[in-house]
Amino acid sequence: MEATAEDRAPGGSVVAAQGLNLTFHTNDGSVHALKDVNLAVERGEFVSFIGPSGCGKTTFLRCVAGLETPTGGSLSVNGLDPDAARRARAYGYVFQAAGLYPWRTIGGNIRLPLEIMGFSEDEKKRRVRETLALVDLDGFENKFPWQLSGGMQQRASIARALSFDADLLLMDEPFGALDEIVRDRLNEELLSLWARTGKTMLFVTHSIPEAVYLSTKIVVMSPRPGRISDVIDSPLPKERPLDIRDSRGFIDIAHRVREGLRAGMEEA
Numbered sequence: 105m106e107a108t109a110e111d112r113a114p115g116g117s118v119v120a121a122q123g124l125n126l127t128f129h130t131n132d133g134s135v136h137a138l139k140d141v142n143l144a145v146e147r148g149e150f151v152s153f154i155g156p157s158g159c160g161k162t163t164f165l166r167c168v169a170g171l172e173t174p175t176g177g178s179l180s181v182n183g184l185d186p187d188a189a190r191r192a193r194a195y196g197y198v199f200q201a202a203g204l205y206p207w208r209t210i211g212g213n214i215r216l217p218l219e220i221m222g223f224s225e226d227e228k229k230r231r232v233r234e235t236l237a238l239v240d241l242d243g244f245e246n247k248f249p250w251q252l253s254g255g256m257q258q259r260a261s262i263a264r265a266l267s268f269d270a271d272l273l274l275m276d277e278p279f280g281a282l283d284e285i286v287r288d289r290l291n292e293e294l295l296s297l298w299a300r301t302g303k304t305m306l307f308v309t310h311s312i313p314e315a316v317y318l319s320t321k322i323v324v325m326s327p328r329p330g331r332i333s334d335v336i337d338s339p340l341p342k343e344r345p346l347d348i349r350d351s352r353g354f355i356d357i358a359h360r361v362r363e364g365l366r367a368g369m370e371e372a
């Protein structure tokens with residue numbers, strides 16, 4: 105029988121990793137992608153993962169999503185093992201490329217997971233309308249992806265991940281391919297969406313300002329094998345206008361992230 109929302113431990117961590125290890129075995133040898141990762145993510149947190157290319161950020165997200173199987177340690181998602189959490193539709197996943205089907209309209213793309221999950225026609229309509237409003241894309245339901253800018257496509261992809269109302273959102277560099285101005289705006293919108301919905305966010309980025317601006321917790325990772333080198337609980341207020349990036353508090357955290365990244369590189 106599939107686990108349901110009622111089966112989940114209400115008070116526990118949304119994500120709990122203890123001594124997590126993952127080694128990939130390939131024809132060229134083995135790659136130790138994650139080493140002794142310990143992390144607890146509480147409900148409603150916004151957690152960013154930052155680190156050099158290849159340090160295991162995507163691999164960690166894929167473990168949470170039940171798409172990779174750790175080779176050691178333990179991992180739970182909403183109190184369930186990741187595979188059970190995946191079957192209970194515990195999370196929405198947003199990738200670097202928006203990944204919208206070009207032959208489906210924006211509404212059709214958002215409807216897809218709802219069709220797979222067997223929602224009623226009325227419910228599908230309601231959810232498409234509501235999630236489009238959440239990402240500020242009202243009126244674009246019948247457009248095709250190519251009729252939207254890159255930033256709008258990425259918002260549609262976020263709407264798709266939100267449509268079935270999972271309380272955990274996994275986002276793998278969703279704004280990495282966008283220019284800085286669009287990215288700034290989407291960062292502001294994402295923060296406001298997070299404040300309105302109370303979702304738990306796991307967010308992978310290469311950008312220090314993006315990580316500091318968005319997060320309540322920043323996980324700094326170092327390469328070969330991927331480890332957590334620092335976890336920073338942000339003292340910044342929840343309300344964050346973009347110009348907070350010029351404040352002393354912001355600059356101090358950015359400095360600590362940079363130092364963490366540098367130390368990790370030197371150890372590697």
Ligand SMILES: Nc1ncnc2c1ncn2[C@@H]1O[C@H](COP(=O)(O)OP(=O)(O)OP(=O)(O)O)[C@@H](O)[C@H]1O
Nearest residue numbers: 128129130135137156157158159160161162163164
């Ligand atoms: N399926 C796989 N088989 C073998 N090795 C893999 C596999 N997936 C990832 N790796 C290796 O694991 C390591 C971590 O990869 P991962 O994609 O998690 O890094 P990342 O931090 O997300 O990198 P980037 O910032 O470039 O996206 C890398 O060395 C990568 O080559």
